Amino acid sequence: MIEKYLKQTAFTDFEDFKANYELNVPEDFNFAYDVVDGWAAKEPNKRALLWTNDKGESRSFTFGELKEITDRTAGYLSSLGIGKGDMVMAILKRRAEFWFTIIALHKIGAVIIPATHLLTKKDIVYRNNAATIKAIICDGDEQITTHVNDALPKSPSIEKLVSIGPIIPEGWEDFHKGIENAEPFQRPAEPTKNDDPIIVSFTSGTTGDPKMVVLNSAYPLAHIVTAKYWQNLHHDSLHLTIADTGWLKAVWGKLYGQWLVGASVFVYDHEKFTPSDILEVLSKYQVTSLCAPPTIFRFLIREDMSKYDLSALEWCTIAGEALNPEVYNRFYDLTGIKLREGYGQSETTLSVFTSPWVEPKPGSMGLPSPHYDIDLLTPEGRSAEAGEQGQIVIRIDKNYPAGLFDGYYRNQKLTDEAMSDGIYYTGDLAWKDEDGYLWFVGRADDVIKSSGYRIGPFEVESALMTHPAVVECAITGIPDEIRGQIVKATVVLAPDYKERAGDELVKELQNHVKEVTAPYKYPRQIEFVDELPKTISGKIRRVEIRERDNEVE
Incomplete structure (x- = not known):
């Protein structure tokens, strides 16, 4: 699959990767049709998704089955009046229906807004009006549906509410009945364009109201680096990223790159994090690859890991916070696996990472990805030297890379502040060591x-x-x-x-x-x-x- 999108797929070392990595972005790329349906045509019986939960239930979906389900899901959502460009918020935890929904919306050309189940009435009202959301599809948890209903009087743009159950409140649509009775969606004659938005993600808003990050149809292709050259996935991989679908980390680790390389996505749907349960499912289902924040690994190494069969585990990646050498060393002693860090933002894909060709330095983010033209700029505007701090920036004067956001939705002022003079300013500070590895310092405002x-x-x-x-x-x-x-x-x-x-x-x-x-x-x-x-x-x-x-x- 990725051969269609890369000039070269195999590299001898990081220098080869840096010099020869080149992404080919076709016209009118659509992840749902080109990748999901592409696998369904090529290998319909290949497993795409293995969903499990903390109640001992499991369901497996092949690409052939996903095509059929998402065609009907798209047909159903289209019958509700959802069309190209419409904003749809999805509050679906780790339910399998998230994958049906996001692929169906891609087929329609609508825009998904991933959202966490932790949103309150106030949060939902803000999002509904900031993005003019037309429909909400959510888990039928009573707390979630109550918050959504309470937000309706101040949310004039909402036209449809859809629940996947178990509760279907009065006035809401039943997701599963709708799919069951729907006619399969037919691919539109007018294709989606690469600059059409497919995701609007609300950032976490550490310094104010959440910003709306716009990601376009070409965005998924940039996650080839995430899956292939960071997570080291292959055709036979079974990959688990521990993340709720309300955050962009879900599409980093549970969707785009993984299916582009032909790996299977493993989902563990749980309400409460329990380290022993994570180890149990890794063992039971023979998961081959794990991505999680360092905090998760801190908990895992406190368990008696010798009780679990982790022989299938090949590769582990981390992101989101600093990795203490003690955790790295202990996990390596227990498993023989080196934890490999990565860095990116909601506005980007993986930007700095520890690839298979280089030795990890615990605490370092790794080396800049060749997918982006990355530099460290000092306050004076020059490139930082080894040992010197600078702001992480992406140069976009010569090339605007797939994966970099299109701007902040309905906020040109913030977009202009982040992008100027051919540079995207991440707002994050780092320093570079003599080997070129980057070490995170903090947000520029926090220094x-x-x-x-x-x-x-x-x-x-x-x-x-x-x-x-x-x-x-x-x-x-x-x-x-x-x-x-x-x-x-x-x-x-x-x-x-x-x-x-x-x-x-x-x-x-x-x-x-x-x-x-x-x-x-x-x-x-x-x-x-x-x-x-x-x-x-x-x-x-x-x-x-x-x-x-x-x-x-």
């Missing part, structure tokens, strides 16, 4: 300037997290007359340490940071709290901590 030093919160948080007392922490800067700013740590303690909260533990944590990282980065002020302010997606809102500290001042 602390103290006594002439630039201190990234990420590295201090990573140091603190290696102490057993710390469950979570957030690093911020607070004003200081002498130093300009000083480093403050807001810390959630482990249960066994809560009684020790006080000056003695503060000193212990400060000394610990001095030993783990450069001493000047240690937090001069530490506050113990029960919880940290977060976005719906679980990202820490450092801006809220700063605002609260300023109010106290």
Whole structure:
């Protein structure tokens, strides 16, 4: 399959990959027809999706079956009046119906807005009006349907509500009955264009209202790098990415790249994360590839992993936060597998990663992807040298790469701020070592300037997290007359340490940071709290901590 989209698919080393990787984007690409239906025509009995849940249920879908189901799903949604360009919000957790829905919407040419089940009435009202959403398809959980119904009086654009069950509220459509009675959708004579939007993703909004990231029809092709050259997937892989479908990580790891390379997607539909359950399904279903945040691996290595048959596991990838060397080393000792990091944003696909050809450096994101023209720019606008911090940018003056977002929906001002003079500014800071590996520092707005030093919160948080007392922490800067700013740590303690909260533990944590990282980065002020302010997606809102500290001042 990927041979159609790459000039060259096999590479001898990273230098070969860097020099010769080239994506061929055909005209009028449509992932649903060209990839899903393409596999159905070529290998109809090839397994596409293996869905399981925490109740012991499982269902397997071949590409041939998916084509038939998604044709009828598209026919049903079309009969409800959903057409090309219409906005449809999907709140579907890890249910199999998510895959039916997103592929069907791609066939129609409609736009999917993935959403988490954690949204409240206020969140739903905001999204409905910001994107002029026409229909909502969601899990029939009572809490979800209640929030949606409560949002309706302030959501004039909503025309249809669809539930997949078990509850079908009054006035709602029944997803499964609709599919059962629907006529298969016929591919339109007018094809979708590569610049047609297929996804609008609401960012987590760590500094304000969520932004709407627009991704177009060519976007899925950029995930060939994600699946083939980061996750190292192949025709016989069974891949699990631990992510809810409400976040873009789902299409990173549960859809586009995986099916482009012909791998099978494994889904574990669960309500509560339990490390032993994850290990059990990895063993039972002989999963070959796993992608998850480092936090997941921290929990896994605390289990007795010798009780589980992980012999099928070939490859593991991580993203989203710093990887402590202790976790890397322990997981390697237990499995023989090296955890490989990656970095990207809602606005991009995988941008920096540790490929199969290079040796991982625990804590480093890896090397820049040749799919993007990536640079680190200093505040003066020059490329950063080895050992120097800079903002991660993507140069777009010579080529606008597939996978990079089209802009922020209905917000030209923000789009212009992010993209100017042929450059996309990620807003993320990193530094480069002598081998070219990039190391994440933090958001540009979060960097602390103290006594002439630039201190990234990420590295201090990573140091603190290696102490057993710390469950979570957030690093911020607070004003200081002498130093300009000083480093403050807001810390959630482990249960066994809560009684020790006080000056003695503060000193212990400060000394610990001095030993783990450069001493000047240690937090001069530490506050113990029960919880940290977060976005719906679980990202820490450092801006809220700063605002609260300023109010106290």
